[in-house]
Amino acid sequence: MPQDSPHREVVRFEDVSLHFGGTPALDHVSFELGAGETRIIFGAAGSGKTTLLKAALGLIKPDYGRIFLFGQEITGMTEQELFDLRARAGILFQEGGLFDSLTIEQNVAYPLLNQRVLRETIHPNGAGQQAVAERVREILHFVELDQTLERFPSEISGGMRRRVGIARALVTEPALLLYDSPTAGLDPITANTIITLILKERELRNTATILVTHRYLDGHLIANFRYNPSSGALERTSRASGGAGSVTTKFFVMKEGRLAFEGSEAELQAASDPYIRKFQRHGSS
Amino acid sequence: MLDFLKSPVETFQDFLVLSVRAVRNIFRSPHYVDDIFQQMDVIGVGSLPIVMLIGLFSGVVMTMQMARALQQYGAQGQVGQIVSIALVRELGPVLTAVLVAGRNASGIASELGSMKVTEQIDAMRALGTDPIQKLVTPRLIATAFVLPLLTIIADFIGLIGGAVIAYALLNISLTQYWTSAWMILQYNDLVQGLLKPFIFALVIALVGCFYGMRTTGGTQGVGRATTKAVVVSSVWIFFLTSMITRFFLYYS
Numbered sequence: 001m002p003q004d005s006p007h008r009e010v011v012r013f014e015d016v017s018l019h020f021g022g023t024p025a026l027d028h029v030s031f032e033l034g035a036g037e038t039r040i041i042f043g044a045a046g047s048g049k050t051t052l053l054k055a056a057l058g059l060i061k062p063d064y065g066r067i068f069l070f071g072q073e074i075t076g077m078t079e080q081e082l083f084d085l086r087a088r089a090g091i092l093f094q095e096g097g098l099f100d101s102l103t104i105e106q107n108v109a110y111p112l113l114n115q116r117v118l119r120e121t122i123h124p125n126g127a128g129q130q131a132v133a134e135r136v137r138e139i140l141h142f143v144e145l146d147q148t149l150e151r152f153p154s155e156i157s158g159g160m161r162r163r164v165g166i167a168r169a170l171v172t173e174p175a176l177l178l179y180d181s182p183t184a185g186l187d188p189i190t191a192n193t194i195i196t197l198i199l200k201e202r203e204l205r206n207t208a209t210i211l212v213t214h215r216y217l218d219g220h221l222i223a224n225f226r227y228n229p230s231s232g233a234l235e236r237t238s239r240a241s242g243g244a245g246s247v248t249t250k251f252f253v254m255k256e257g258r259l260a261f262e263g264s265e266a267e268l269q270a271a272s273d274p275y276i277r278k279f280q281r282h283g284s285s
Numbered sequence: 286m287l288d289f290l291k292s293p294v295e296t297f298q299d300f301l302v303l304s305v306r307a308v309r310n311i312f313r314s315p316h317y318v319d320d321i322f323q324q325m326d327v328i329g330v331g332s333l334p335i336v337m338l339i340g341l342f343s344g345v346v347m348t349m350q351m352a353r354a355l356q357q358y359g360a361q362g363q364v365g366q367i368v369s370i371a372l373v374r375e376l377g378p379v380l381t382a383v384l385v386a387g388r389n390a391s392g393i394a395s396e397l398g399s400m401k402v403t404e405q406i407d408a409m410r411a412l413g414t415d416p417i418q419k420l421v422t423p424r425l426i427a428t429a430f431v432l433p434l435l436t437i438i439a440d441f442i443g444l445i446g447g448a449v450i451a452y453a454l455l456n457i458s459l460t461q462y463w464t465s466a467w468m469i470l471q472y473n474d475l476v477q478g479l480l481k482p483f484i485f486a487l488v489i490a491l492v493g494c495f496y497g498m499r500t501t502g503g504t505q506g507v508g509r510a511t512t513k514a515v516v517v518s519s520v521w522i523f524f525l526t527s528m529i530t531r532f533f534l535y536y537s
Contacts, residue, residue, distance in 0.1 A: 059407050098408075
C-alpha cells in the first residue's frame with residue numbers, strides 16, 4: 001500500500017468556494033494537511049463540514065479554487081482518474097454508507113475487490129480471494145467485530161455499523177482517513193469506543209486524518225491521548241500542556257462555509273468569539 | 286425574463302447527461318452481468334403475472350365493446366382484426382409500459398433514492414465504482430430487453446382473451462377470429478409494436494434512475510422521487526406513443 005513520508009502534503013485546499021442553489025457551502029476555504037497530521041473540524045449543522053470532506057475526495061466539485069489530493073490537482077479530473085487517487089483514501093460517511101444489500105464481510109471487502117489499483121495489487125491474475133478474505137477478517141478483528149461476517153447492516157446496532165464503516169475505510173490501509181461525525185447519535189460509551197479505534201489506528205499507522213465532529217471531547221481525546229497497545233487502553237500523551245498528538249493536531253471551526261477558526265486546542269479554548277466559544281470545553285456562551 | 290425556463294431546461298440537460306453516460310457504459314468495462322440478470326428477474330419475471338392479467342382483460346373488454354359497434358354494420362365477424370390491430374399497435378405496448386412504469390420506475394427511483402440519502406451512492410464512488418455503470422446501465426439493459434418480451438406476451442394473452450369472448454359469447458369460430466386477427470397485421474404493425482416498448486423501456490429505466498439518483502431530503506425526498514418517476518415516465522409514454530404512431534402513419 002502507498003505510504004507518504006512525514007511532512008508530505010496529503011490534502012490542500014486553495015481558496016475553495018462551493019454553492020448549493022446560491023447558498024455558500026464552502027466559502028474561500030484554504031488549508032493544508034500533511035502526512036501524519038490530524039485536523040478536527042467543529043461546526044454547526046449546515047456549516048459545510050461534510051461538504052469539505054466530500055470535496056477533498058472529489059465527490060463534489062468546487063465552483064471556484066483548487067483542491068490537491070496527494071499532490072495532484074483533482075479539480076478538473078474525471079471520475080475515472082479520481083478512482084485511482086481515492087483508492088489511497090478511506091472515508092467513514094455520516095450516514096454510514098454501508099451497502100444494505102451486502103453482508104458485513106462483502107461491505108468490508110468491497111474496496112479491495114472494486115478499486116482497480118487494489119484489485120491488481122491484491123489478487124493479480126484473479127488469484128487471491130483468500131487474501132482478501134483474510135484481510136477482511138483481520139480488519140474486522142481490529143474493530144472487534146469478528147462475529148458479524150455473515151450479517152447484514154440492518155441486523156446490527158448503530159455503533160456496530162459505525163465500526164464496520166471504520167473497518168471498510170481502513171481495510172485498504174489508506175494514506176488519508178476522513179471521518180464524518182463518527183460519534184454522532186451514539187451513547188457516550190460507544191462513542192468512546194469509536195474514538196479509541198481511531199486513536200488505535202493512528203498509533204499503529206500514523207495516517208493523515210480529518211475528523212468532523214460535534215463533540216468537543218472527541219477532539220480533546222484525539223489531541224491529547226494515545227492508544228497504548230500493551231495495555232489496550234488510552235493514556236495521556238507525555239506533554240502535559242499538549243501531547244504529542246497536539247503537535248500535529250489542529251482544530252478548525254466552520255461557520256457558514258468559512259473556516260472561522262484555525263489553531264491548537266489551547267487557542268480554541270482562549271477564543272472569545274461567541275460562535276467559536278460554543279465549541280469550547282465549557283462552551284455555552 | 287425566461288428565468289422560469291431555467292430549472293426545467295437544466296433538469297432536462299442533466300437527464301441527457303445521465304442518459305448518454307448510461308448508454309456509453311454499455312460498451313465499457315466492467316460489465317455487471319449479474320446485476321443485469323437480477324434486474325431482468327425483478328422487472329421481467331416480477332411483472333409477468335400483472336402484465337398477463339391486464340393483457341387478458343384488455344383483450345376481453347375490447348372484443349366485447351368492438352363486437353357491439355361492429356354488429357350495427359353486420360361485421361361482427363371482423364372483430365379479430367380490430368382487436369389485433371389495437372393490441373399490437375397501441376394497447377399492448379402502452380398498457381404494458383404504463384404498468385411497468387408504475388411498478389418498476391417507482392421501484393428503481395425508491396431504491397436508488399434510498400441509496401442516495403444514506404450516502405451509499407457516494408460510498409460507491411469513494412470505493413472505486415461508477416454508480417452509473419453499476420446501477421443505471423444494468424437497469425437500462427434489463428428493461429430494454431424485457432419490456433418488448435412482456436409486450437409480446439401481453440399482446441398474445443389479449444388476443445387469447447378476445448378469442449374466448451368471440452367464441453363463447455359472439456358465436457364466431459376460432460378459425461375465423463384467428464385468421465382475421467393474423468391476416469390484418471402487416472410488417473409495419475409488428476415493427477411499431479416492438480419499437481414502442483423498446484423506446485418506452487429506455488424512458489422508464491432512465492427516468493426512474495434519474496429521479497432516484499438526484500434524490501435529496503431524506504425519506505420524504507424518496508417519496509417525491511418515486512412519484513415524479515411514475516408521473517413523468519407515464520406522461521412521456523403517452524407523448525411518445527402519439528409521436529411514433531404519427532411517424533409510422535406518415536411513412537406508411
